[in-house]
Amino acid sequence: MLLDIGILLVTLLGSANAVHGYSPLYRACSYNRCIYYAQIVQQSTSSSQTAAYLYQRCRCSAYGVPLYTRPSTQTTSTPVNNQASTIPVSPSQCGTSSITGSAATYLSNQRERIVGGVNTQECEFPWAVLVTADGSQCGGSIIDSTHIVTAAHCMVNGNSIKQASSVRVGAGSSNRNNLRYYNVRTVSVHPSYNPSTFENDAAVLTLQSPLPTNNPCIKPICLPSTRLNVQTGTKCTVAGWGLTQEFSGFAPSALQEATVPIFNKDTCRQAYGSNIITDVKICAGFQNGGIDACKGDSGGPLMCAEGDNWVLTGIVSFGNGCAVPNYPGVYAYVPNLKNWIESITNGIGK
Known part of the structure; x- marks a missing residue:
């Protein structure tokens, strides 16, 4: 056990020196190494802060805020209209947008040319x-x-x-x-x-x-039917206020959207590992990268069409960096979590 801890500390400190020197190895570290750092961060050890430093610089960090963060001051307002009536959630009323119209038609007209997403119109995705x-x-x-x-x-x-x-x-x-x-x-x-x-x-x-x-x-988005089966190549849309570039540190004021195809699951398993890509996950993106969710988008919707309605097919979860070739975004698969x-x-x- 002591030997293992000693090796761990040497590895982490050596890696930290490489990161401080901007070694490309650790700015694009492997998915498994990133998960390894993330696990250490969750432990109460003297090496956790070094691991956190490395985790933040891994391309494979989660799309949300890294596990080790410095809280910032947030100014929020309290709810109003406490007596508001409930939002209708019948199949004909959820998942509808006056901007996009039919979800199926909207997605069929999208060209696969968006790089990093584009601004949405006001109320385009009201959920x-x-x-x-x-x-x-x-x-x-x-x-x-x-x-x-x-x-x-x-x-x-x-x-x-x-x-x-x-x-x-x-x-x-x-x-x-x-x-x-x-x-x-x-x-x-x-x-x-x-x-x-x-x-x-x-x-x-x-x-x-x-x-x-x-x-x-x-407005609410529809939950998908449990029988929904989105095929490889099906176009869906992801939206969020996360970073527009992986290392830019810039979060836009306008909600961003990007249309991405469902990625072949076997190919996704080859990238991330068969023990990682399971039945409660789905992958979406391009083989060549370029379009993806990023940090700050975690938890946001991957929206596909079920008939004319938008349905919440995926929840932004993680990925090996943002829009990296051969590493699509990974989403929690809502039909199996419904x-x-x-x-x-x-x-x-x-």
């Missing part, structure tokens, strides 16, 4: 929300008047679930500067979430009060 917690940023999706779906890794800190009082949901605009923030009553993380592999990377936020229905930029999500929204799950 997309910004989720802040302890100084971090993630995305999320409205699924009914009081529930938001996001990524589990956005809602955990080590082995603990973040306090609901620290979480805010910004909704009501495609411009982050115009969002109104709402308080969260409970945070429900999938009971089988695995932070080492991002398995079951899903969480449901229950708001303290219903969202208002008089804002055209607040039963658990509905157990929370129906008040019977934990």
Whole structure:
């Protein structure tokens, strides 16, 4: 055991020196090495801070805020219109956008030429929300008047679930500067979430009060049917307020969107490992890279068409960097998580 710890410290300190010298090896470190650092960060060891430094510089860090972050001051407003009625969630009313019209038609007309995404129009995806917690940023999706779906890794800190009082949901605009923030009553993380592999990377936020229905930029997205089977090459759209370039540190004020095809699962397994890409994950992106989600987009929606409606097919989870060739984005696959999500929204799950 002592020998193992000694080797670990030598490895980490040697790696730290390489990173400080901007060695390209560790700026583009392997996925397994990144997960290795992430696991160390979650432990209370003297090497955890060095591991955190390396983890932040791995291209394969999660799309949300890295595990080791410095909290920043957040200014949020409290909910208004506490007596708002519930948002309709019938199949004919969820997943509709007056901007895009039919989801199927919209996606069929998208050309595969967007690099890094483009600005959305106001209210184009009225279910997309910004989720802040302890100084971090993630995305999320409205699924009914009081529930938001996001990524589990956005809602955990080590082995603990973040306090609901620290979480805010910004909704009501495609411009982050115009969002109104709402308080969260409970945070429900999938009971089988695995932070080492991002398995079951899903969480449901229950708001303290219903969202208002008089804002055209607040609508729910449909949950997909459990039988939904999206084929390789199917076009879907991902949206978020995350970084527009992997190392730019710039988060846009306008919600970004990009259309990406569903990636061949066997090829995705070859990239990340068969033990990582399971039935509760789906991959989307281009073999040559160039279009992807990035840090700060975690928890946001991967939206596909089921008929004319938009459905929440994936939850932005992780990837080997952002838009890196041969490494598509990986998403939690909602059809296989739907039963658990509905157990929370129906008040019977934990």
